[in-house]
Amino acid sequence: MLLDLVYATAFALGGLAFLLFALFLGSLVRPHDPSGRKLTTYECGEVPVGQSWSQFNIRFYVFALCFVIFDIETIFLVPWAVVFKNIGLVAFVEMAVFIGVLLIGLAYAWRKGALRWAL
Amino acid sequence: MSFVSVDFGLLVPELVVLSAAFLVLVVDLLGSRQRGASLWWLTLCGLGLALLLAARGWNLSASTLSGTFVLDPFVSTVKLVFLLSAFLVTLTTLDCRLISRLSLGEYYSLLLFATFGFMVLASAGDLIMIFIGLEMASIPCYILAGYAFEDVKSNEAGIKYFLLGAFSSAILLYGMSFLYGLCGSTFLSEIGFSIGQSGQKLLVMGAFGVFLAGLTFKMTVVPFHMWVPDTYEGSPTPVAAFFSVVSKTAGLVVLIRILAYFKQGFLALEVDWTQVLSILSVLTMVVGTVIGVVQTNVKRLLAYSSIAHVGYLLIGLCAGTSAGIDSIVIYLFVYLFMSIGAFAVVTAVSRAEGGEELANFRGLNRRSPLLAASMAVFLISLTGIPPLAGFIGKFFIFAVAIEEKLYTLAIVGVLTSVVSLFYYCKILKAMYFAEAEDPGAAPVAVSPGMRVGLVLMSFFTLALGLYPVPLVEMARSAVRLWLGS
Secondary structure (H helix, E strand, C coil): CHHHHHHHHHHHHHHHHHHHHHHHHHHHHCCCCCCHHHHCCCCCCCCCCCCCCCCCCCHHHHHHHHHHHHHHHHHHHHHHHHHHHHHCHHHHHHHHHHHHHHHHHHHHHHHCCCCCCCC | CCCCCCCHHHHHHHHHHHHHHHHHHHHHHHCCCCHHHHHHHHHHHHHHHHHHHHHHCCCCCEEECCCCEEECHHHHHHHHHHHHHHHHHHHCHHHCCCCCHHHHHHHHHHHHHHHHHHHHHHHECEHHHHHHHHHHHHHHHHHHHCCCCCCHHHHHHHHHHHHHHHHHHHHHHHHHHHHHHHHCCCEHHHHHHHHHHHCCHHHHHHHHHHHHHHHHHHHCCHHHCCCHHHHHHHCCHHHHHHHHHHHHHHHHHHHHHHHHHHHHHHHHHCCCCHHHHHHHHHHHHHHHHHHHHCCCEHHHHHHHHHHHHHHHHHHHHHHCCHHHHHHHHHHHHHHHHHHHHHHHHHHHHHHHHCCCEHHHHCCHHHHCHHHHHHHHHHHHHHHCCCCCHHHHHHHHHHHHHHHCCCHHHHHHHHHHHHHHHHHHHHHHHHHHCCCCCCCCCCCCCCCHHHHHHHHHHHHHHHHHHHCCHHHHHHHHHHHHHHHHC
C-alpha cells in the first residue's frame, strides 16, 4: 500500500519534471521574437469580428442534431452489415425497426417545420 | 457466433408503452382537426393495455437481454404503480390551463416515453441499464417540466430540473464508476458478490455513498430536495402529479433492489446503511413538514408534503426486512391515488381561477361541492386519518418501524403527521369555512376525463382504507415471491 503510494508520487513527480525539462530545453533553442500579432485569437492572422457571446440562429442546432442522428445510424449500420449473414432475419427486422423509428423522427421534424430555415 | 437473444415476451408492457408513444407522434403528424381527442384516447388505451399485460405477467420471475433486464413480482407490482399513475395523470391532463391544445401530441408521447424509461429503470439488472433507464425517463421529464412554453415559471422549473437532474446523474455515474472499478462488473448480482470479497470497506462505502447521493436526488430526499418546490410549482400541474409519484417511486425501487443485491456483500464488510437511511428519513420528514407549514401556494405545499411522504417511505427501507418492503409497496399504491388526486383538484381549480394560491380555494365548497369533497378526501387521507387509505399506508409503515425497534423514526413519523394535519387543514378551512372573494362565481368546470379520474381516485382512496386486504395480500405475496426466488 505504502509502496504503491511511493510509486504514484514518483510517477507524478517524474511526469512534472519531464514536462518542465522539455519546456526548459525548448527555451534554450527556440528563437525569441515577441510581436503583437502572436497574441491575437487566431494565429493564422484572421481578425475576429465582434464578441464570442453573440447570438446565432437556433436552427443550426436542430440541423446538427438531425445530422448527428443519421451519422450515428451509419455507425450502427456498418457492423450490422458485417454480421448480417450470420444472424439472418432477426437482424434484418431489428434494423428495420431501428431505421423505422429514426424515419418517424425525421418525418416528425419535417412535418413540424424543423427543417425549414425561415421561421 | 453468438448474439444477445431477447425474450420479447417479458418486454411486452414496455413495448406497448413505447409503441403507443410512437403511434401518438404519428397520429399527431397526420394532423386532422379532431386529433386532440384521438391522441387522448390512444394514450389511455396504450397505458390501459400495458396495465393489463403487466398485471397478467405479474408473477413471472425471469431475466433477458443477458441479464440486464430483470422481471420479478416486485418489479411488476411497481410497474403497475407507474402505469396507473400515468393513466390517471392522462385522465386529468385536459383540464390543465398551461398545456396548449396544439402541442398535445408531444405531451402525451413524452409522458409515455418517460413511463417507458421508468419501467426499464425498475427492471434494470446492471448499472448501465440503470443509467440508460434513468436518462430515458429523465430527459422527457425535463421537457415536461418546462412544457408551458409561454409561462416563465414553467421555464424556470424546466431549467432547474434539468440542471440539477443532470448534476445528480453525473454524481450517480461517478458512484457507478467506482463500483465498476472495485468489482470489474456492471451486473448488480456480481457486484453484490464481489464487494464482499474485495475487503475494501472504505472504498465500498465511498462508492456506494456517492451512488446513494445521486439516487436520493431523484427521490427528493432532504439534503438534496432544494429543486423540488420550484420545479413542482412551475411545472404544469398534471406533470407535477406525475413527478410526485413516479419519479420518487422509481428512485426508491432502484435503491430497494440494489440494497437487496448488495446485502450479502455489505454484511461481509460489516457496512450498515440503516443509520444513514434513518437520518435521511428523519430529515426528510421534518423538513418536508415544517417548511410546508408556511406555504401559501397549494402546489408548493403539496410539493413539500410529497417530500415528507418520501421520508415515511424511507422508514420501511430502514427496517430492512421483507415486511418493510411490503409496507412500502402498500404505501406506494395508497399514495398514488391521494397524491395524483390532490394535484388533479388543483389542476381544475387553477384553470377556473388562473392560479393555485390558497385564496383561490376559498369557498370552493359553495361553488363545486364535489370537487371540494374529493379534495377533502385526498387531504385527510394524506394526513393519515383512519377510515381512509392514507391511514392504512402509515399504519403498516409505523407498525414495521415499531417491530424493528426503530422507535425514533416511528415517533418522528407520527409527530410530523400531526404537524402536517395543520397545513392540510389550511386548505380544508379555505374550501369550507372561508367566504369566496366573488360569491357569485360559477362552479368550476371539469372535463369528463377529470370527473372520471376524480371519482376513481376518491373511490380507491376510500375503498383501500375500508378494505385493504387485497392490496396487502398482493404486496406481501409479491415481495415474498421476489425475495424467495
